[in-house]
Amino acid sequence: MNKSSKVDAAYLVGLMSGTSVDGIDAAVVKLSPSAEREHGVEIELLAFENTPFDAQVRSSIFELFDPANATIDKVGAMNMWLGELYAQATLSVIGKCGLSASQIFAIGSHGQTIYHAPEEKVKGGFNLHCTVQIGDGAVIANRTGIPCVSDFRVADMAAGGQGAPLVPFTEYLLFTDPEKTLLMQNIGGIGNVTVLPANASPEQIFAFDTGPGNMIIDGLVSQLFAPMSMDAGGAIAAGGQVIDELLAWMQQDEYYTIPLPKSTGRERFGQQYVALIIELMKANEWKAEDVIATATHLTAWSIVDSYERYIKPQHQAGQLLIGGGGSYNKTLMRDLQQLFAPHQVQVLTQEDIGGNSDAKEAIAFALLAYYTMNRLPNNIPRVTGASRPVIMGKVSYPYLVR
Numbered sequence: 001m002n003k004s005s006k007v008d009a010a011y012l013v014g015l016m017s018g019t020s021v022d023g024i025d026a027a028v029v030k031l032s033p034s035a036e037r038e039h040g041v042e043i044e045l046l047a048f049e050n051t052p053f054d055a056q057v058r059s060s061i062f063e064l065f066d067p068a069n070a071t072i073d074k075v076g077a078m079n080m081w082l083g084e085l086y087a088q089a090t091l092s093v094i095g096k097c098g099l100s101a102s103q104i105f106a107i108g109s110h111g112q113t114i115y116h117a118p119e120e121k122v123k124g125g126f127n128l129h130c131t132v133q134i135g136d137g138a139v140i141a142n143r144t145g146i147p148c149v150s151d152f153r154v155a156d157m158a159a160g161g162q163g164a165p166l167v168p169f170t171e172y173l174l175f176t177d178p179e180k181t182l183l184m185q186n187i188g189g190i191g192n193v194t195v196l197p198a199n200a201s202p203e204q205i206f207a208f209d210t211g212p213g214n215m216i217i218d219g220l221v222s223q224l225f226a227p228m229s230m231d232a233g234g235a236i237a238a239g240g241q242v243i244d245e246l247l248a249w250m251q252q253d254e255y256y257t258i259p260l261p262k263s264t265g266r267e268r269f270g271q272q273y274v275a276l277i278i279e280l281m282k283a284n285e286w287k288a289e290d291v292i293a294t295a296t297h298l299t300a301w302s303i304v305d306s307y308e309r310y311i312k313p314q315h316q317a318g319q320l321l322i323g324g325g326g327s328y329n330k331t332l333m334r335d336l337q338q339l340f341a342p343h344q345v346q347v348l349t350q351e352d353i354g355g356n357s358d359a360k361e362a363i364a365f366a367l368l369a370y371y372t373m374n375r376l377p378n379n380i381p382r383v384t385g386a387s388r389p390v391i392m393g394k395v396s397y398p399y400l401v402r
């Protein structure tokens with residue numbers, strides 16, 4: 001980043017609907033230059049709202065995760081439908097903080113990932129790796145009257161990157177500490193970690209998806225404990241025992257050992273994977289709560305294994321800061337604390353440091369949009385594997401010119 005990236009104060013909206021498909025996170029933020037750090041920014045969260053998807057929307061999204069079902073008519077319609085829902089969420093969250101839409105500089109909308117295939121795929125002499133996020137920015141801009149930045153990931157892929165993870169750029173801007181190395185772990189549908197060395201420059205940061213976050217747990221709970229769709233508080237896992245044989249089978253997935261950069265999604269740890277576990281469970285007559293305890297332990301193990309394999313050889317860190325919905329799963333947090341204790345790494349949540357586990361990614365997309373609108377690069381090539389910095393995001397302008 002260079003001196004021209006100095007920011008002016010502005011209000012923005014960030015929208016996130018993640019791989020868990022639990023709903024829309026919407027945040028209104030005030031962004032200002034940091035008084036303390038050169039090139040840093042400060043974000044004040046003015047309002048936050050989570051709007052859960054209703055059952056019909058959720059099942060229509062899930063239908064699109066299977067490429068055989070995701071016919072072009074369904075994808076096109078869902079793209080517009082989600083655009084409408086994101087617009088409603090935007091207007092609702094703006095209403096909560098007493099601002100009007102005309103005061104908002106821009107919206108940053110992540111969209112809903114329905115397909116993520118980051119591995120190189122050469123065809124016709126071109127790399128056709130791809131990632132698909134839907135929820136059209138043009139609908140959001142037109143309903144709200146606010147410019148909307150959406151479809152961030154493709155620009156990074158066009159530069160040869162994985163298109164993920166993108167939040168590390170914002171963590172670099174918001175959290176880099178002059179003296180301490182920080183580890184920031186998100187546990188959403190997928191888990192991802194960012195390593196922020198003390199006083200880091202973007203070239204020194206690395207980040208990657210650690211594996212499943214809540215995705216396997218949610219998938220199993222939906223099948224085995226319907227109508228529940230998550231293990232609230234980790235209560236089911238707390239009543240079960242880890243099944244060593246199942247844990248060992250899950251730990252063998254090649255994802256845990258492939259070299260960085262790497263990212264993953266539902267294509268690897270979604271419904272098909274859950275169906276395999278349920279088959280094994282039936283064949284071995286395992287108890288349902290033991291299977292949930294094992295899936296929970298696997299997520300904790302994958303985070304510690306990532307630390308040992310990719311981070312510890314280069315960086316000593318005293319703390320791991322957890323964000324995302326997984327921070328509310330007490331059994332997962334307990335397992336993490338136990339597994340990190342021998343490494344002298346303290347496991348804390350965003351709330352422990354005055355942050356907000358739910359709002360973090362929505363805030364990040366507001367900040368990414370600010371960079372896009374100012375034509376500043378907002379990926380970190382070392383993190384995504386892109387060949388160069390790029391300006392990510394496509395801008396949709398509202399019908400009325402402001």
Ligand SMILES: Nc1ncnc2c1ncn2[C@@H]1O[C@H](COP(=O)(O)OP(=O)(O)OP(=O)(O)O)[C@@H](O)[C@H]1O
Nearest residue numbers: 018019020188189190214230232233324325326328
């Ligand atoms: N009270 C709770 N107890 C246990 N788990 C919870 C609780 N609240 C949320 N979760 C888990 O967190 C998930 C949602 O997390 P989050 O919103 O961070 O994910 P996401 O943003 O959809 O995913 P990603 O970051 O991978 O894109 C839920 O699906 C659930 O598994």
Ligand SMILES: CC(=O)N[C@H]1[C@@H]2OC[C@@H](O2)[C@@H](O)[C@@H]1O[C@H](C)C(=O)O
Nearest residue numbers: 019113116164165166167190192263
């Ligand atoms: C393709 C996609 O949607 N990836 C998500 C997913 O959810 C968590 C992890 O996998 C991360 O790589 C990414 O999201 C966050 C917001 C990111 O890009 O940093």
